[in-house]
Every structure is written in C-alpha cells, then in structure tokens.
Amino acid sequence: xxRRHMVGPLVAFFIIVTAVLPFSAxxxxxxxxxxxxxGSLSVPFEAMExxxxxxxxxxxxxxxxxxxxxxxxxxxxxxKPCDIMASADYNVIDKLLIPDFADWNVRFATNQLVxxxxxxxxxxxxxxxxxxxxVLQRKGVSWGHxxxxxxxxxxxxxxxxxxxxxxxxxxxxxxxxxxxRLKENIRPKSVELISLLQTGNMDYxxxxxxVAVQHGLKYIALPDQINLGxxxxxxxxxxxxxKVTGKEPGTFMDMKGKSCTYGVTLIKNAPNREAAIxxxxxxxxxxxxxxxxxxxxxxPFIPCRxxxxxxxxxxxxxxxxxxxxxx
Amino acid sequence: MEKREPFFWLTISSSVVIxxxxxxPLLDMVTTPSVSMLRETLKDRDVMRSIWLSxxxxxxxxxxxxxxxxxxxxxxxxxxxxxxxxxxxxIDLPIVIPHPVVGIAILSVAGKxxxxxxxxxxxxxRIMGSATGIITVLTFVxxxxxxxxxxxxxEAISPRLENVxxxxxxxxxxxxxxxxxxxxWRSIIIGLIMCTARAISEFGAVVIVAYHPMIAPVLIYExxxxxxxxxxxxxxxxxxxxxxxxxxxLRVLTLRKAKES
Numbered sequence: 301x302x303r304r305h306m307v308g309p310l311v312a313f314f315i316i317v318t319a320v321l322p323f324s325a326x327x328x329x330x331x332x333x334x335x336x337x338x339g340s341l342s343v344p345f346e347a348m349e350x351x352x353x354x355x356x357x358x359x360x361x362x363x364x365x366x367x368x369x370x371x372x373x374x375x376x377x378x379x380k381p382c383d384i385m386a387s388a389d390y391n392v393i394d395k396l397l398i399p400d401f402a403d404w405n406v407r408f409a410t411n412q413l414v415x416x417x418x419x420x421x422x423x424x425x426x427x428x429x430x431x432x433x434x435v436l437q438r439k440g441v442s443w444g445h446x447x448x449x450x451x452x453x454x455x456x457x458x459x460x461x462x463x464x465x466x467x468x469x470x471x472x473x474x475x476x477x478x479x480x481r482l483k484e485n486i487r488p489k490s491v492e493l494i495s496l497l498q499t500g501n502m503d504y505x506x507x508x509x510x511v512a513v514q515h516g517l518k519y520i521a522l523p524d525q526i527n528l529g530x531x532x533x534x535x536x537x538x539x540x541x542x543k544v545t546g547k548e549p550g551t552f553m554d555m556k557g558k559s560c561t562y563g564v565t566l567i568k569n570a571p572n573r574e575a576a577i578x579x580x581x582x583x584x585x586x587x588x589x590x591x592x593x594x595x596x597x598x599x600p601f602i603p604c605r606x607x608x609x610x611x612x613x614x615x616x617x618x619x620x621x622x623x624x625x626x627x
Numbered sequence: 628m629e630k631r632e633p634f635f636w637l638t639i640s641s642s643v644v645i646x647x648x649x650x651x652p653l654l655d656m657v658t659t660p661s662v663s664m665l666r667e668t669l670k671d672r673d674v675m676r677s678i679w680l681s682x683x684x685x686x687x688x689x690x691x692x693x694x695x696x697x698x699x700x701x702x703x704x705x706x707x708x709x710x711x712x713x714x715x716x717x718i719d720l721p722i723v724i725p726h727p728v729v730g731i732a733i734l735s736v737a738g739k740x741x742x743x744x745x746x747x748x749x750x751x752x753r754i755m756g757s758a759t760g761i762i763t764v765l766t767f768v769x770x771x772x773x774x775x776x777x778x779x780x781x782e783a784i785s786p787r788l789e790n791v792x793x794x795x796x797x798x799x800x801x802x803x804x805x806x807x808x809x810x811x812w813r814s815i816i817i818g819l820i821m822c823t824a825r826a827i828s829e830f831g832a833v834v835i836v837a838y839h840p841m842i843a844p845v846l847i848y849e850x851x852x853x854x855x856x857x858x859x860x861x862x863x864x865x866x867x868x869x870x871x872x873x874x875x876x877l878r879v880l881t882l883r884k885a886k887e888s
Contacts, residue, residue, distance in 0.1 A: 420740055447838075449853045484756025484839045488852065492835070495731060500738030501755040545853050549671065 329575035330358035334381060336371035337363060338388035340411065341562065343514050344596040345386070348589050352582055359575055367452075372396040375567060382567050383576040388452075390531075390563025402565040403614040406623055408584060408604040409593045411560040412509045412529025413453075413460045414519040415443075416494070421503040424518070432520050433464055433473060436504065437480050443504035444485025444493055448555075449545040453490040456528055457506035459540035459557040463526045466539070508560070513597025529599075531559040562598070566616070577616050584622040653867065660861040668861035677846040678866055682873070684758060684842060685826035688765035689819045692773035697815065700774045701803070704781030718775070721768050726831025729767055733760070733836055760836045765826035773822040780814020781807065816881045820874060827870055 337345055342365045349361045364371070368387040374380045376396050385402070387393050393405040415432055417424055422442075427435045436443050445457035458474075465473040485502060487493050493505035494515050509529070512519040524530040528537055540557035564583070570576050583589030590600035605626045606612050612625050660668075668674050703715065721729065737754035738744045747754065754760040784807060792802040808815075830844040838845060843866045851859035 447849075450849070482756065484837065487838050488834070488849070495734065495835075496738075496755065498740075499731075499735040500740030500744060501734055548854055549850070549858055 328358065329356050329572075329578040331360065331572055331575060333359060333361045333383050333572050333575040333579060335361060335363050335384040335386065335579075336374060336380075336382050337365055337384075337386040338368045338371065338562070339365045340388050340508060340510060341365070341386055341598075343510070344589070344592050344598060347592045347596070348579075348583060351588070351592075352579055355582075356575075356578065359578075361579065368392045369396075375401055381571050383570040383572050384564065384566060384579060386562065386564040388560065388562055389558070390561045391558065393563045393565050397565060397567075401568055403568065404606060404611045405563045405565050406584065406604050406606055406615075406619075407531070407561050407563050407601055408590070409562040409598045409600045410529050410531075411562070411598055412522075412524075412527035413456055413506055413560075414509045414512050414521055414527070415504055416497060416507045416512050416517040416519045417504045418497055418500075418518060420500055421497070423503075427504075427520060429520055429522060432522075433468065433470070433477065436477055439480075441480070441504065442485060442502050443481055443506075444487065444496070444502055445481075445506040446490035446493065447486050447488050448542055450488050451490055453506065453508060454486070455542040455544055455555045456557070456560070457490075458542045459537070459555075460506070460522065460526050460528060462540040462542075463528075463537065463557070464522075466536075467523060467525045508597075509599075510597040528557060528560055531561045534559050577618050580616075581618050581622065584619060656860060657864050657867060660857075660864055664857075664861050665864060668865060673841070673846065674843075674862050674865065677841045677843045677862075678869055680758065680761070680840055681827055681843040681866065682869070684761045684765055685769070685823045687762045688769045688826045689773065689822040691762070691766045692770050692822045693815070693819060696770055696774045696818075697777060700777035700818075701781050701807070703774070704778045705786065718771050720771075722771050726768070726829065727835055730764060730832035730835025733764055733767065733832070737763075737836075754836065756837045756839055758837075758840060761833055761840070761842060764832045764836050765829055768829050768832060769822035769826040772825045773818040776818035776821050777811065777815055780811045780818070783814070784810045813881055816877065820877050820881075824870070824874065827866075 335345070342363075345363055345365075349363065353359055353361060364374075366374070368389050369392055371385055371387065372392050373396070375382050375385060385393065385397065386408075388411070390405055390407050393402060398405060415436075417427065421427075422440060423435050423438065435441060446454035448454035448458055461474050461477050465471065485496075487496070490505070490507050491511060493502060493507065494511070494517065496502040497505050497517065507517070507519070509519070509521070511517075521527070524533055525536060537557035537559060542555045542557075543552045544555050545551070546553045564580070566573070566576050566580065584604050586600075586602045590602055590604070593600045603622055603624045606615070606623050607625070607627045609625050612620060612623060615623060699718075703711065724732075734755060735741065736743050737747060737760070739748050744754075752759060754763060788806055788810070789802050792806045793799070797805065828844070830848065833842055834845050834848065838849075841849065843862065847859045847862050847866070850862060
C-alpha cells in the first residue's frame with residue numbers, strides 16, 4: 301500500500317529533475333575528463349577523483365597512469381586526446397610538451413628517497429639519519445633496491461648512495477655499500493621490496509617517501525643533498541651518474557641525477573577544458589588536492605610554483621591566484 | 628571407399644582446431660627471431676645459465692617429489708581412511724592457488740619474522756633469492772602433478788599381486804620394492820615428466836621468491852621489460868626447444884620400457 305503512495309511523487313520528482321538538469325548542468329563541469337599521469341600519483345589522484353566526482357556528479361574523471369615519458373609521448377607522438385597531464389618529472393613537460401602541446405608547467409609537489417625498515421629489521425633500534433650508511437655496511441644486514449634497469453626508483457637509489465659518499469666525505473663509500481648488498485636483493489619494482497621487509501626477508505629497502513607513507517613503513521629521512529627531493533639542488537644531483545642498460549643487451553647509457561619534482565599542465569587542445577580547469581583549481585588548492593598529497597607523503601608546494609611571470613600570465617585566470625612565481 | 632560417419636569428421640575437425648590453437652602461436656614465436664639472433668643468444672652466458680638453472684631446479688623438484696611423494700602416493704592408493712578426501716584436496720591446493728600467492732606464502736614462512744624462517748636462518752639456509760628458494764617453490768607447485776599421476780599408477784596395479792608376495796613370506800618393504808615399484812615404474816616416469824614440466828613453466832611464484840638468480844622464465848620477463856619483445860623471444864625459443872627435446876627423449880624412453888615389459 302505504501303509503495304503505491306510513493307510511486308506518484310517519485311515519478312513527478314524524476315520528471316522535474318530530468319527537466320531541470322539540462323539547464324543547471326551548464327553551470328558546472330560535466331562529461332569525461334581525461335588525465336594522463338605518473339604511476340606514483342595513482343593513490344592521491346584516486347582520492348582526488350572521488351572528492352571531485354562527489355562534488356560534480358556529472359563529471360567522469362578517466363585516469364591513465366603510466367611512466368611520465370610514456371604519458372607525454374601518448375600526447376605528443378600518438379596524438380591521443382587528453383585534458384591534463386601530470387608528470388613525476390616536471391622536465392618532461394618542458395621538454396616534450398611545451399610549446400606545441402602545452403603553454404605552462406606548474407610544479408606542485410615533490411617526492412624523495414627514503415630508507416624504509418620495520419621494527420623487526422636488524423639494528424632498527426640503532427639506525428638514524430647520521431649512521432644509516434654505517435648500518436648498511438654491517439655484516440648480516442640485508443638491504444636492497446629495485447632494478448635500476450627497470451625502475452627509476454632503482455637508479456635513483458644508487459644515485460642517493462653516490463650523493464651520500466660526497467655529502468659525508470667518505471671516498472669509496474658507494475663501493476663499500478654495494479659490496480654489502482646481495483645481488484639477490486634487487487627486485488624488478490620497488491613496491492615488491494615492501495613485502496620482503498614485512499615478512500622479515502629483508503631489513504632495509506630504498507623507496508619513495510610516498511610509498512613509505514602510503515604503506516605505513518618506518519623510514520629514515522635523509523638530508524636534501526642526498527634525497528633527490530629538492531630541485532634547488534639539481535646541479536648537485538647531476539653529479540650522480542648511474543649506468544643502466546641501453547636499447548639492447550650489452551649496451552649501456554648513463555642516467556644523471558635530478559630531483560623528483562612533480563609538474564602538471566593543461567593540454568592546449570583539451571577536449572574538456574572547462575572540466576580540466578575545475579579539476580586543476582581543486583587540485584592546486586591548499587585545502588583541496590594539495591592537502592591530499594601532503595597526507596599521502598608527496599609534500600606539496602604551498603602555493604604551487606611557476607618559474608617566470610611570463611608563464612604565470614599564460615595560466616587560465618581561475619588558476620593564477622593559486623600559483624606563485626618562484627624558481 | 629567406406630563412408631565415414633559425420634561424427635568422425637567432427638572429431639577430426641575439432642582435433643585440427645585444438646592443434647592449430649596450440650601450435651600456431653608457438654610456431655609464430657619460434658620462427659620470428661632470425662637465425663643469427665638465435666645464435667647470438669646462445670652465446671649469451673646469462674641465457675645459458677638461466678636455462679640450465681631452470682632445468683636443474685625443475686629436475687631437483689621432481690627428484691624431491693619422487694623421494695617424498697612416492698610413499699604418500701602409495702599410501703593414498705592402497706588405504707582408505709577417514710579424511711582421505713581432505714588430504715587429497717590439500718595435495719591439489721598448489722594447483723588452484725594463484726601463483727604469486729604461492730610465492731608470498733613461502734616468503735612469509737621463510738622470513739625471520741616466522742619461527743621456521745628463524746630456524747632456517749640459524750642453519751644458514753636462505754630461501755629468498757637463492758636456488759634453494761627456487762627449488763622449494765617448484766617442488767610446491769610440481770608435487771600435486773607427481774602424486775596424482777603416481778597414485779593412479781599404483782591404483783592400476785592389483786593388490787592381489789602384493790598379497791601373493793606377502794603370503795609367500797616377503798616383507799612389506801621387499802614386496803613394495805620387488806613387486807609394486809617395478810610395475811609402477813612407467814607411471815612414476817610420467818609423474819616425473821609432469822612434475823618437471825609444471826616446474827619449468829612456473830613464473831609467478833618464482834619471481835616473488837627469487838628474481839636473482841634468474842630462471843629462464845624470469846630472464847624472459849626481464850628481457851621483455853628492459854629491451855622489448857625482440858630480445859625476449861630468442862630466449863623463449865631456446866627454452867621451448869630444450870624442453871621439447873628433453874620431454875621427447877623421456878617419452879621415447881618410457882614407451883620403449885613399456886613395450887619391453
């Protein structure tokens with residue numbers, strides 16, 4: 301009986317809603333919003349996606365995580381439609397997308413290398429930011445990093461060790477450290493090392509800060525001169541060079557150190573520019589996306605940065621207030 | 628010419644489909660790399676080492692299955708007891724569990740956060756990243772194939788033969804080694820082949836327990852990730868060829884044995 305009473309009002313309600321929707325929708329972002337982003341941003345962007353889609357129910361954010369270079373190539377070489385591109389290395393946007401596919405590049409967050417461990421790791425009570433490189437040389441300590449040939453976190457870990465040799469003024473430190481690291485402790489991807497830590501098969505592992513925070517691991521934070529986290533030290537980082545495999549077996553190429561600084565841009569011929577700007581105004585807001593990034597261990601720039609006044613002038617009006625000029 | 632029933636053509640055509648399904652992709656893979664590329668790969672130390680490790684570790688897994696699995700297979704074939712179905716299901720578990728889960732399970736027992744891992748550590752045995760670990764994983768996934776095959780073999784032998792032997796005064800062990808074992812020899816060989824074959828193909832569980840040292844499937848994956856298809860295919864071809872050769876030899880040998888007996 302109750303049901304019959306409710307049908308009438310319900311039908312009326314839906315008729316009104318569907319009649320009114322087309323008028324109200326014009327005011328808010330809707331439709332598909334395509335975003336290519338670095339794999340390491342998946343967790344915070346998933347949280348932002350949920351927040352934004354709750355705010356704009358007619359908006360559907362389609363995220364495609366991949367390597368940052370690959371994401372840029374999809375836009376520049378394959379001409380895939382895309383609205384927003386977020387890179388784990390802000391240089392990728394400068395090099396591959398500006399000026400043909402994008403006008404500006406906002407640096408919005410950083411990441412850095414940390415040494416992860418658990419309270420069951422050997423010498424976990426002794427280790428600190430001053431003696432970590434001595435602990436890693438102790439006999440019986442099992443530590444590892446990901447494969448430098450397959451995972452950027454892998455060669456960055458080796459770069460951090462080279463930078464440590466310089467920072468602590470200990471010639472030969474890098475070789476001594478590597479001598480105490482079993483080849484068997486190298487894994488394809490850094491995330492795989494976490495299960496080895498948690499099961500007690502490994503004592504220490506090199507990870508990004510974001511990974512450490514998102515998995516609730518203990519970690520040693522290293523000085524900025526070592527951790528590849530501050531782009532103002534880029535000249536110093538460039539002194540760290542790691543040899544990785546080239547295009548075919550037996551060939552090699554050199555990777556130079558640089559900071560883990562995230563950049564984001566709006567693609568020039570974005571299919572859904574209006575929604576993209578709505579997302580970016582949320583993402584670059586200290587109370588919105590930047591807060592999420594902070595919680596996920598990817599320290600944001602508050603406010604976000606562009607290098608020149610000229611670039612700031614090219615930003616959409618809605619975003620100008622969220623960005624400062626700072627190199 | 629005698630007229631064939633439609634059913635005959637049905638069996639023929641489905642057989643052709645099945646064979647094409649298996650052979651075509653493999654044939655394509657085997658014929659894609661150039662001969663010079665194959666020759667070059669053969670000179671690559673890493674490739675040879677990984678294929679050898681694959682064969683060695685799988686063989687070791689089969690041997691362990693033989694030593695520990697044969698008595699269990701015999702027990703399951705000859706006795707009936709409460710909970711036998713449960714034990715049989717437990718033995719089948721490694722077949723159904725997703726491969727990475729097998730790796731994770733073994734690692735979590737082998738770590739020093741577990742008492743088994745602590746004992747192993749005290750004995751100086753390392754599971755993670757070692758040939759020991761690889762063999763452990765391969766035995767885990769290969770055992771069910773060995774036990775099930777050999778169990779069927781024992782079941783096919785009439786218990787009466789054993790009873791006769793026992794009634795003539797032979798002990799249980801001498802009956803097993805002189806009557807049952809020789810008769811079950813062929814199914815034991817087939818069990819070993821099945822177990823080795825299953826072990827050689829394992830990837831998902833091994834890559835979690837040991838990335839280095841690399842078995843052939845892990846090396847193929849690494850080559851694919853780092854250099855692309857072009858450089859992973861020749862390794863795959865050699866692995867396929869070596870396996871095909873080994874299993875062909877074993878089959879021929881066992882068939883001959885079967886004819887003799």
